Amino acid sequence: MVDIVIKEGKIVTPTDIYEADIGIKDGKIVEIARNIEAKAEQVIDASGKYVLPGAIDPHTHMELPFMGTTSADDFEAGTIAAAFGGVTTIIDFAIQPKGKSFMDTIEIWRGKADPKVVIDYSLHVAVTDLNEERMAELSKVLDYGVTSFKLFMPYRKEGLMSDDGRLYAMLDASREHRFLVQVHAENAPVLEYLVEKFLREGKKTPEYHALSRPNFVEGEAIQRAIYLAHATNGNLYIVHMSTKEGLVAVAESLNKGFPIYAETFPHYLVLTEEKYYGPDGRHYVMSPPLRSRADIEVLWKGLASEKIVTVGSDHCPFNSEQKAMGKDDFTKIPNGVPGTEVIIPILYSEGVRRDIITINQLVKFTSYNVAKLFGLYPRKGTIAVGADADITILDPNYEMELSVENLHTKIDYSIYDGMKVKGVPTTTICRGKPIVLNREFVGKKGEGQFIPRSRFTGL
C-alpha cells in the first residue's frame, strides 16, 4: 500500500529514459515498476509525460534587502513561483550582515524562510566580512549543514565585495574543510573605472550598465578566480557565468584536469543586450548583464559539452516601481530579475526541443549535478528507490506564453513577454506531497523544510 502512484510516465535520470510507474510512501520513492497494482491512495496519470527528479534551484534571493529596497518575492511567493517551474528545493543566499557571525546570519535567514516556504530549501552563506573569527567558525557552520560560501568580487560600495586575499583564504580553506566556494566574478576596479567615466560623461541610461561591464570584465575575473583555485587546490564554483570568455577560462582548466563548476541562468540563454536599448531597459538590469547572440551560442555549447554543469535562476525580482529608482541613473537601478519558474521551460523548449541538449542533460543541470555539488545527493537529485519523492512531471506538449499572467512572481511585468514555450511542468511533488497539481497550487505555506547538506565531495 503506497500513498501515491505516478502512472506510466517516462522516467528520466541523468543516463536513462524508460517507462514505468513510481510508488511513493512516507515521502520517499519505494517502488519503480511496470503496472503497479492500484493500491495507492492517489494516482497521478503521467502518460505521455516526462517524470523528472524535482529541480533544485541553486541560486535564489527571496526577500533580499539590496540597493535600498527589498526583492519583490518573499519566501512564500518565491517558492510558489519555483514550484510552478518544477523546482522542489531552492538554495537561497544568507547575506552576512557586517559584523555578524555566519551562524547568526543563517538564523536570520531561517527566521524569514521557515514559516513561508512551500517547498524545501537550504542556504548558502554570502560572505561580506571575513576575518579570523569567521574562519574559526567554519567547522560549526559546515556541521550545521551549510556547505557552500559565496564571495563577491565586485559590489564595493554595496558593501559586499571581498578582495583577492579573502578569496584566496576561502579557497585555501575549502580544500581542507571540503566546502564549495561560489564566486561572483567581475573585475571591480575596471568596471568602477568605466562607470565613473560614463557618469562623468553624462551617460546614465540603462545600456551603460552593460557597457560598463563588457565581457572581459567577467572573463578576467573568472580567470583570476581559477588561478587562485589552482594555487590553493580549492573548490571553485562560478555563479551566473554569462560570457564566452568565461567558458574559455573554464574549459582551459578542465583541459588541464582541474574541475571548475560553472553555472548559468535562463536569461543568459535567450535574451540579449539589445534589451537595454528598449523603453523598459532597466527591467533587464542585473549583474553580469545580458550579452550578445554569440555568447548565447557559446553558453549552449557549454551546456551541450557539460563544461557548464548547473542552471539556476538568480531569482531576485524587483517590480517596475522599484526599478524606477534608477530611471535617471543606471547605477541606482536595483540589480535583479525573476527566473526560478522558467528554468525548465526554457531549457526544454530552447535546448531539448532544438536537439542542443538531451533531456538527460536537462536532468543533470537542474537536479542531479546541483544535488551532488551542494551535498543534497542521494536524498535529492535522482529518481531512485530510497530517495525523497521530489518529482516534476513535464508535459512536453503544454504550450504557454511567458507573460505576467502565466508567471507567479509578484512583479508587474515579464522580461520574457511575448516568448512562448512548449514543454512545461504541470505537476510538482515535494517529499511525496503535491505542491502543484495540473497547474493548480495545492501546497501550503511553511510546509517546506530546511535541508542540511553534507560536505563537498565533487561531482
Add this chain to the structure above:
Amino acid sequence: MVDIVIKEGKIVTPTDIYEADIGIKDGKIVEIARNIEAKAEQVIDASGKYVLPGAIDPHTHMELPFMGTTSADDFEAGTIAAAFGGVTTIIDFAIQPKGKSFMDTIEIWRGKADPKVVIDYSLHVAVTDLNEERMAELSKVLDYGVTSFKLFMPYRKEGLMSDDGRLYAMLDASREHRFLVQVHAENAPVLEYLVEKFLREGKKTPEYHALSRPNFVEGEAIQRAIYLAHATNGNLYIVHMSTKEGLVAVAESLNKGFPIYAETFPHYLVLTEEKYYGPDGRHYVMSPPLRSRADIEVLWKGLASEKIVTVGSDHCPFNSEQKAMGKDDFTKIPNGVPGTEVIIPILYSEGVRRDIITINQLVKFTSYNVAKLFGLYPRKGTIAVGADADITILDPNYEMELSVENLHTKIDYSIYDGMKVKGVPTTTICRGKPIVLNREFVGKKGEGQFIPRSRFTGL
C-alpha cells in the same frame, strides 16, 4: 508473480547507487523496489553485494584463425570464461576473408557462434578487402544489425591491413550511414622497418616485439586516424589504446569538441613491458605490446577523466604450445592474450578500491557506454524497468588469485599469475537466466542469442 527476485543488493547505474530489490520476469526487469513481496520462483540474495548491469565485452576473438593457428577458446569456452567475469554479451570480430562479402563473413561467424555461445553476442565486421562492391553492401549489413567495422592500420603480411585511403573512405561513409569505425592504430611502415632492422641484427627474442612498436608507433597512427576523422566528420573508435601518446591525441580532439571513443584493456592497466624479459616473455606478446608504468598511470587517469570510455579484453588466448611457434623468432609468436574474465575484477580491485575510478564509472566503461556506442542500448547496458535482465552480482569481499586454476580460459598458463584481486562477480544472469550462480556454471551451450544492433547515435 515474477520469475526471479534479486534481494537487497546495492544497485549501481552510471549515476546512482541505492539499495533495492529487482524483480525479473520473462527475461526483463519489471520491478525495482524495497521489499518486493516474495512471490518469486527464485530468490537470489545480494545483500552486501553490488548489482551491476551485465558487462558487454566489445572486443573478443573466439576461435580466431590467425598466424597459422587458431585462438584457443572457441565460442563455448570463451563465453563461459566471459560469464565468470560478469560479462553477459560479447561482441566478436567477424574477419572478412579476402574476396568475401560482409554478409558472407557474418554468416561464417554466426555459423561458428550460434551453436556454442552461453551468453548473448553480436558481431563487428573486420574489413580486410574494401572495394566499391563492399561499400555498396553497407546498408544491408547495417540493417541486419552489424553497425561497426574495424580496420587494421598494420598487419600487412597477415593480409589484414587497410591503407589510409580505405580508412578515409570508411570514415567518410560512417557519417552518412551512421556506423562506428574501429581502428587498430599502429604505423605499419615504421614498425616493419624496425622489425626488419632487428631481424637483420639477429635480435629475435620477445622484447624486440615491444621494441619494434615503441609508443610513438601507436601515437602517430592514432593521431592520423583522428585527423582523417576530423576531415570526414566520421565516427572513430580507437581499439586497445595502450599509450600516453594515444591519450594525448584523443584528449586534444575532445578539447576541440570532436568526440573520439577510446577503449583499453585490463592487461594495459596492470602489466608492464618488463614481462617480455622474463622466461615466458612470449606469453605476453600481443599488439600493441605492454608499455611502461608511466603509461599505466596515464591510462588510469584517462579512465578517471572519462577520456577513455570503454574497457574490453581483446580476448584471444593461445596456449603455450602455440606460443612456442615463435620461440626462435618473435615475429612468429601468435599475438594475443586472454582477458574477458578479468575486466571487472581488475577494474574493481585496482581502480575502484584504490579510489581511482568510482563504481559508477566501472558500470559506464564495462556496460553502459559499450551499449550506447554499439547500438545495444536501451535493451542492454542499464538496470532499468523494461531492460533485458542482464545482471552481474559483484561480491566486493570475494578474494581470488588470477591463477590458471581459477580462470576459465582453456589455456595452460595465466598472464596474471600471482596477482590477487578482491571483488569478483559471483553470479551472472543473462536475459533472466542465471549462467553463473555463486561461482558455479549453470548455463547451457547455445542458449545465448545473436543480438542485432541499431545504428550509431553517439554516446
Add this chain to the structure above:
Amino acid sequence: MVDIVIKEGKIVTPTDIYEADIGIKDGKIVEIARNIEAKAEQVIDASGKYVLPGAIDPHTHMELPFMGTTSADDFEAGTIAAAFGGVTTIIDFAIQPKGKSFMDTIEIWRGKADPKVVIDYSLHVAVTDLNEERMAELSKVLDYGVTSFKLFMPYRKEGLMSDDGRLYAMLDASREHRFLVQVHAENAPVLEYLVEKFLREGKKTPEYHALSRPNFVEGEAIQRAIYLAHATNGNLYIVHMSTKEGLVAVAESLNKGFPIYAETFPHYLVLTEEKYYGPDGRHYVMSPPLRSRADIEVLWKGLASEKIVTVGSDHCPFNSEQKAMGKDDFTKIPNGVPGTEVIIPILYSEGVRRDIITINQLVKFTSYNVAKLFGLYPRKGTIAVGADADITILDPNYEMELSVENLHTKIDYSIYDGMKVKGVPTTTICRGKPIVLNREFVGKKGEGQFIPRSRFTGL
C-alpha cells in the same frame, strides 16, 4: 683600391637598415662606410635603392626529367631567370635514379649544371631508393658538401615515394649526422584514393587535380612528419607548405619548443585554386595545388610571425605544349610552374608594401635563413665584411607586369599574367661580378660555382 663600390644604397640585413657604401674586392665585401673614396674600378649607384644580400632559392628543378618530359629551363636559362629575380645562388634537387648511389646522383647533376650556371649553386639529394648501402654512404656525401636530403611522401607511381619507415630512418640519422631532411608532405593513399575515384567518375579536368589533394591531405602528412621528427629528435624541413592546416601543425611544434622549418613559394601567396577552373587551368597544376584565399592569408601571417622561415620557388616550368600532354586527363599534366624570378618582386610588392612583412624579414626569408639552414652561412646570406659579395639591388619604384615578355623563363606563358609589381631587383652581383646590371644580363654561362655546404646547425 677596391674592384667595385656600391654607392649610397640602403643596406638591409635581417635586423638593420642603414645608408652606406659597400666596397668589394676579389669577390668579397671588404668595406662598409659612408663616402668610400672613389678608388674603385667600377661604381654602381644605388641611391634610393635597397641593397640586399643576394637571394638563395632553396628549391629549383632545372632540366628535370619528370612525368615523361623535361622541365623547360635548363641550368643556363633557369639561372638567368634567377639572376633577374635577384637570386645569386640556387639549390637544385639531384634526383636519385633507382639503384644509383648518392654520389653518382650528385655527379650526374653536376655534369648538367657546372657548364651552364650563370650564378652559384648547390645541390640537395632527392632520395628515391633508400637502403642500408645508401645509409652507409651518408658521411661521404655530407663531407662532400651536400647536407640536405629530400623525401617524397607521395608520387608512388612516379617512383619517387618513400614510406614512413624510410622517413623515420632518415630523420633518425639526421640528428647524429647533422643534416636536414626535406619532406614533400602529402598523404599518398588518400590522394590516390581520391584520384582513382574521380577518374572512375570521369572527372578528369584540371580542377580535379586540386580536389584530389584537399588541404587535409597536406595537413595530415605534415603532422605525421612532425610526429616522426619528435620521435627521432630529427631535423625536419617542410618544403612548399601551402595550407593553413600545415601552419597549424608547425605552430604547435614551435609552441612546444621543437623547431620545424617551413618553406613556401610565391604562387601559394598570391594565386588561388580558382585558376583551375579557367581555360588554361593545367598551367597551374603543381603539387601541392593552389589553395583558397583563406590559406593565402594564413601563409602571410605565418611569414609575419616567422613560423614560415624561407621562401623559395619550386621553379619547374613546362611550356604549354608539355602541359597539353594532360589535356584530357589531369593526372598526365606535368606538375610544375616557374617562380625563381618572382620571389623578391612578389614578397616586396605584396608583403613589404602592404606592411605585412618588413624588408628585414624579406632578407631573412630569401637569404639569411636559407644560408643558415643549408650550411651556406657565413659565406653567403648576409652583407658583412668578409662575406661573398652576393648582392641584389632592389629598386622600390621599378614597376613591371609579370608578363611573358618581362620574365626570363623559357616557357610561352606566364602564370602571373596581368599582375603588376612595384619593387624589382635591377642589379644582381654574384661573388663580386655583376650578372644583371640595370636589368641587362651581363653574366656568362658556366661562371657560377658549385658551393659545398656545411652540416646542419640550426637556424
Add this chain to the structure above:
Amino acid sequence: MVDIVIKEGKIVTPTDIYEADIGIKDGKIVEIARNIEAKAEQVIDASGKYVLPGAIDPHTHMELPFMGTTSADDFEAGTIAAAFGGVTTIIDFAIQPKGKSFMDTIEIWRGKADPKVVIDYSLHVAVTDLNEERMAELSKVLDYGVTSFKLFMPYRKEGLMSDDGRLYAMLDASREHRFLVQVHAENAPVLEYLVEKFLREGKKTPEYHALSRPNFVEGEAIQRAIYLAHATNGNLYIVHMSTKEGLVAVAESLNKGFPIYAETFPHYLVLTEEKYYGPDGRHYVMSPPLRSRADIEVLWKGLASEKIVTVGSDHCPFNSEQKAMGKDDFTKIPNGVPGTEVIIPILYSEGVRRDIITINQLVKFTSYNVAKLFGLYPRKGTIAVGADADITILDPNYEMELSVENLHTKIDYSIYDGMKVKGVPTTTICRGKPIVLNREFVGKKGEGQFIPRSRFTGL
C-alpha cells in the same frame, strides 16, 4: 681621418659575427672594414675580443627615495658601475610624486641626473597618481621623448600602487598614443593577506618576504595584465619577470599572436630563494623575490626561445646599514639589489659559455631589443655605419670574481660573493668617447646626455 679605430675585433650584431675594424668620427660609426689604414688619433686593439653594441639597461633606480631611505648609488656612482658592465645608456624611473605632473616629475629627475651621469640616459615615468589631468598630459610627455610609463600593481602602503582600472586606462591609451606600459605584476591583496598572516604569527625573518610572494602571486598578476592588454589591444611590457608561471602566461599570448614583452634580471638567472635562509638574507630582499632552481631553468629557456626579450638590472642597491632597518621585520627591509654591472658578465658566463644562448642573442637582450622597444633605435642598439659609437669590448677570457672589491656599486657587500665569471667588458665607449678603457675609468661626471626617445613601434 677618423677619431678612433677599434682594430680586429669580432663584431657581433643580432644576426652576424665577423671580424673587421670600426672607424669612429664625431661620436658616430663611420666605417667598418678590414684593415682600416691607421689614420686614427686613437687605436684600440680588440683582437681576440668581441665588439658589441653598448648595452642599454632599461631598468635602474639611482638615488631613489624608497621605504624611508635612498638607494645607495647616485647617478654618478650608478653610471660608473654601469659603464664597467658595458652599459652605455641607462633608462631610469622618474617616480611621480603624488599630485605632481609628469613633466614636473621628469624635471626633478633630470635635475638629479644631468650633472652626474657619465654615460647616456633616458627616463621612464613611474605613474603613482593617475587622473584625467595626467591623461591629458600624455601627448606632451611623449613629444618630449619619454615614451614609456610604469604602473605598480602592488606597493599599496608605499603609495605606488595603481588598481586595474588605472592599468586598463593606460593600456587603452597606449594603443592610440603609441607608448609602452611597463607593469610590476604582483597580486597586491593576496600578498598583503600573506604578509599580515605571517606578521600575526610572529614570522618576521627574511624568508617570509619570499613566502608571502609565492610564484602564483606574480603569475596571476602577469596573466591579468595580459588579459587587460588583450582587451585594449595595448602595448604591455612585463618588468622583472621571475617565475615559470609568468613565462607560461607570456608564451600563451605569443602563441595567440599577441606580443607581450618580458624582461628579466641577472639575479633571477643565478640566485635562488635559499639565500633568504642565510645570515645575510635581508641583502637579497627585492620584489619579486628570488625563486627556485626550476624557475631559473625556465627563465633561461625563455631567453633561448626569445619569449623573454630584454635583460636589465633593477639596479637599486642599499648598503648593509640600510638593509638593517628591517632586521626584526622583513617588511621594513628596503627592497632592492645592485645589478647593472653584472648583466653582460652573467649572461656571457652562464648563458653563452654554456651554449644556452648565443652571443647574438646576448646582443639582442642587452641592446638591440631594448633600443627597438624603447625608441632609441637606430641611433643606439646596433653596430652599423651611422649609429652612435656606443661600443662594448668584451674579453671572453677575462676572469673575475663578483666580489665587493671588483664591483663598482657603492655598497659594502656583494650578493654574488664567491661567484666567478669568465668574459667581462674591458672597454666601454659612449658616443665615441671611452668611459672605461682596459678596466680603468676614464670618463667624466656629467658628460652623459639625456636621450629623447621616439614612440613605440613594436620590436
